Amino acid sequence: MIRFITERLLQLIPAVLISSFIIFFAMNLTGGDPAMIIAGDKATAERIEEVREEYGFNDPVIVQYLRYMAGLVRGNMGISYVTNKDVFKTFMSRLPNTVELAFASVFIAVVISIPLGVYTAINQNTWKDNLGMVFALFGVSMPNFWLGLILILAFSLRLGWFPSGGKESFASLVLPAVTVGLGLAALITRTTRSSMLDVIRQDYMRTARAKGASERRVIYKHGLANALIPIITVVGLQLSNTLTGSVLAESVFAWPGIGRLIFDHISKRDTPMVTGSIILCSILMCLVNLVVDIIYALVDPRIKAQYVKKG
Amino acid sequence: METVTAKSTNVQYKSRSLAAETWRRLRKNKGAVAGMVFIVILVIATIVSGFIYDYETDIIGQNISERFTPPGLKYPFGTDQVGRNIFTRIIYGARYSLTISVGAVAIGLVVGVLFGSIAGFYGGLVDDLIMRVNDVLYAIPNIMIAVVVVSLFGTSTFNLLLALSINAATSFARIARASVMTLRGEEYIEASYAIGLPQWKIILKHIVPNCLSPIIVQTTLLIGTTIIAASSLSFLGIGIPAPAPEWGAMLSEGRDYMRSAGYICVIPGLAIMVTVLALNLLGDGLRDALDPKLKK
Amino acid sequence: MKENILEIKDLVVHYETDEGCVRAVNNVSFSIGKKTILGLVGETGAGKTTTALSILNLVPNPPGVIKNGSIILNGVDVLTLPENKLQEVRGKDVAMIFQDPMTALNPVMTIGEQIAESIMLHGEKDKEKALARAKEMLEHVGIAASRSGDYPHQLSGGMRQRVVIAIALACNPRLLIADEPTTALDVTIQAQILELIKELNRKFDTSMLLITHDLGVVAEVCDEVAVMYAGRIVEWGTADEVFNHTLHPYTEGLFNSLPNLRKRGEDLVPIKGMMPDPMNLPEGCAFAPRCPYAVPQCEKEVPELIKRGTHLVACRAYEDGNFKLRRNSNG
Numbered sequence: 047m048i049r050f051i052t053e054r055l056l057q058l059i060p061a062v063l064i065s066s067f068i069i070f071f072a073m074n075l076t077g078g079d080p081a082m083i084i085a086g087d088k089a090t091a092e093r094i095e096e097v098r099e100e101y102g103f104n105d106p107v108i109v110q111y112l113r114y115m116a117g118l119v120r121g122n123m124g125i126s127y128v129t130n131k132d133v134f135k136t137f138m139s140r141l142p143n144t145v146e147l148a149f150a151s152v153f154i155a156v157v158i159s160i161p162l163g164v165y166t167a168i169n170q171n172t173w174k175d176n177l178g179m180v181f182a183l184f185g186v187s188m189p190n191f192w193l194g195l196i197l198i199l200a201f202s203l204r205l206g207w208f209p210s211g212g213k214e215s216f217a218s219l220v221l222p223a224v225t226v227g228l229g230l231a232a233l234i235t236r237t238t239r240s241s242m243l244d245v246i247r248q249d250y251m252r253t254a255r256a257k258g259a260s261e262r263r264v265i266y267k268h269g270l271a272n273a274l275i276p277i278i279t280v281v282g283l284q285l286s287n288t289l290t291g292s293v294l295a296e297s298v299f300a301w302p303g304i305g306r307l308i309f310d311h312i313s314k315r316d317t318p319m320v321t322g323s324i325i326l327c328s329i330l331m332c333l334v335n336l337v338v339d340i341i342y343a344l345v346d347p348r349i350k351a352q353y354v355k356k357g
Numbered sequence: 358m359e360t361v362t363a364k365s366t367n368v369q370y371k372s373r374s375l376a377a378e379t380w381r382r383l384r385k386n387k388g389a390v391a392g393m394v395f396i397v398i399l400v401i402a403t404i405v406s407g408f409i410y411d412y413e414t415d416i417i418g419q420n421i422s423e424r425f426t427p428p429g430l431k432y433p434f435g436t437d438q439v440g441r442n443i444f445t446r447i448i449y450g451a452r453y454s455l456t457i458s459v460g461a462v463a464i465g466l467v468v469g470v471l472f473g474s475i476a477g478f479y480g481g482l483v484d485d486l487i488m489r490v491n492d493v494l495y496a497i498p499n500i501m502i503a504v505v506v507v508s509l510f511g512t513s514t515f516n517l518l519l520a521l522s523i524n525a526a527t528s529f530a531r532i533a534r535a536s537v538m539t540l541r542g543e544e545y546i547e548a549s550y551a552i553g554l555p556q557w558k559i560i561l562k563h564i565v566p567n568c569l570s571p572i573i574v575q576t577t578l579l580i581g582t583t584i585i586a587a588s589s590l591s592f593l594g595i596g597i598p599a600p601a602p603e604w605g606a607m608l609s610e611g612r613d614y615m616r617s618a619g620y621i622c623v624i625p626g627l628a629i630m631v632t633v634l635a636l637n638l639l640g641d642g643l644r645d646a647l648d649p650k651l652k653k
Numbered sequence: 654m655k656e657n658i659l660e661i662k663d664l665v666v667h668y669e670t671d672e673g674c675v676r677a678v679n680n681v682s683f684s685i686g687k688k689t690i691l692g693l694v695g696e697t698g699a700g701k702t703t704t705a706l707s708i709l710n711l712v713p714n715p716p717g718v719i720k721n722g723s724i725i726l727n728g729v730d731v732l733t734l735p736e737n738k739l740q741e742v743r744g745k746d747v748a749m750i751f752q753d754p755m756t757a758l759n760p761v762m763t764i765g766e767q768i769a770e771s772i773m774l775h776g777e778k779d780k781e782k783a784l785a786r787a788k789e790m791l792e793h794v795g796i797a798a799s800r801s802g803d804y805p806h807q808l809s810g811g812m813r814q815r816v817v818i819a820i821a822l823a824c825n826p827r828l829l830i831a832d833e834p835t836t837a838l839d840v841t842i843q844a845q846i847l848e849l850i851k852e853l854n855r856k857f858d859t860s861m862l863l864i865t866h867d868l869g870v871v872a873e874v875c876d877e878v879a880v881m882y883a884g885r886i887v888e889w890g891t892a893d894e895v896f897n898h899t900l901h902p903y904t905e906g907l908f909n910s911l912p913n914l915r916k917r918g919e920d921l922v923p924i925k926g927m928m929p930d931p932m933n934l935p936e937g938c939a940f941a942p943r944c945p946y947a948v949p950q951c952e953k954e955v956p957e958l959i960k961r962g963t964h965l966v967a968c969r970a971y972e973d974g975n976f977k978l979r980r981n982s983n984g
Contacts, residue, residue: 076510183638184630199615291498
């Protein structure tokens, strides 16, 4: 098992290399002149040329890339062209906000969707099932930025219960987390339901009942326990998505997270900030995947056996 | 050999083609029918609106005296901050969502099925390589990919289509690969080889119909997802730009007036939701109708 | 008079589906005595499994409905018990094992835990003690106690079936119902499991209801035999009576259709026709259309069980005391 984890951590290296390569080249080869952005609006042509020399923009892209990687190895991600602040520090200052939002959203989603998914599965084809499925259907059909605006309209502007943006207090977390969470809940409910439906038909459920186990025990200890694998997959994927892609929710609620960070800086051709952010995001995603895979092993002994076999 | 005659109700076993059987089952699903009807009406309405209305005057023409009229008889959805008729803008604007999403999904379909089939058919190194790239693209949130592509390459329609097609392609690649791999090993394929069916016939008669079902279902569902993605980009300002009546752009414009004229914001979002809902109902209905296990 | 562990009277079970009403079990009555192994024989669809599930009141509802009858177990009618009392009975007074061992066990629990679960559901509060007893049970069924921490996927089919048996017997039930316990296993493993079942019957005094379509298994293990056809018991007696002094034409047909090593080269003799559709049972005797001895009267009324000592048969031919099957006439 330890070897498995170590192998996966080593895979971070090619992940970082590939993602940095792709984004660095993409940013440098697709139009836009960073020198002009750095020098500012009122800069003269000479000043712009000075900046070019200073930052090494006249060198071939591959050289610039190697220079960047050399810095990276020494732990230096460079300075933002736009804000002149250290890339790593900026990213790390915004990361906790995104993490907060992601975990809060997933928490809300799971608390709603897993019980609902189980409930609709065991009451399949009744009005209870249909109601639950209607909720789930609406949830996946709704654009989450619209849901966010509606919630702001209702709970912030009309009722004044929550702030409409920014990150001032705990109350600021509620609307964004509910917005993202409800969308996730719809998706996870559907997955839970379909996974439970598969499990309910299994023979070992009947064995458990024949033992005299209560229906509740049969559903949860024997049923849900076996239905978890696909559910964990979806939850893990959604967690990964919300960590790296909450740009919409962050835009609607002016939430200072990393999605919005990347968005703001990419149009400004801020290569260091964007490259650095994307590298850190890919590391983040790999770590989340690793944690999810470890959880698989904890939940399903057959998977654990596979990991141990491989070494 | 004697057979026992049963005094039973007359059960007819008509042999139906797959398409006819699917259609029959789909028709029974009220939700799917409602979804289908809505989509058809929407498509017709948006095409017709192109002929009835003049873009310059009716769609983007400003009418300051009539601005901020709430929904009512004269303006079913009201007017926005510069007096434009929201109803006509919504109907006209459906074309952006529909054409972009259908286009992106179509591109994704071709590319995804191609690569997925190759991966599934050849296996080995080819499979490994293709699927690794696919998995990476699948793992990155759709929004991020679209944001990066559009921000770097520009907001032309072509770039939008490209950016949005990546999500579809990764989905289709997985499905195509899974279908091809399952079918490669199926006994009835071996049996077909054994009785001498030529390879192209095997592919056409056996492999394609079985891949088709999940692909059809996924296409419908992906069009819905892509509509949301496209309007998200417009909302962020990097999609179809104002003053075009793209639903996401309309939502974005309406933000500033939420307090006083909330409907400017709410209605375009409702349009997106109802359209995607219709597509999801249709897609779910297709999935049930195409499921061979439910054959009665 | 032997004490009866189980007495089923007039059991009627229907499955009410959209396509129609499946009359799976039609007025079934029989009983099982102490320490007795009763074989319940019949083709697929005869209603054997439904009868067995009824004893535990585990018939899936919907669509299954127990329309009528009483099932007396230890003096209590199981069909009148509320769910919580039923859960006490299941696993403790009566236990059931099913056909496919590969899917009968929960993949994410160790076999020791699954056996211990049964023990803890029926009184034992201490987990350590339950696990210890589980290990004992594993030894009883021929599995090393050290394997109690294994998961089902680490075991072969035959071993999994032993675990299933261990779970069933963990609380020493008075009645064990085994629904085709060896059908899904290789022949050599089959023999081992049957031996195990016989041994456990001797050791623990457990009565058994052994459901099977394999007459060979019945001959090997059973004390008494009941033959089911289209949801009814058509013959019931000791193994000797049913095998050597067969009464019902259907049972005769079953024996005749077995390949006989001594008669190689002869055509196989199947029973003509097919079992009737349980949604459309005929008015009279369900076997009449296929019966070589049938008379018009047979198709009008369902025959009652006629007694010949301890041997019962549902065939109106026996109203004539001299009637004999061809099988018995030829000796």
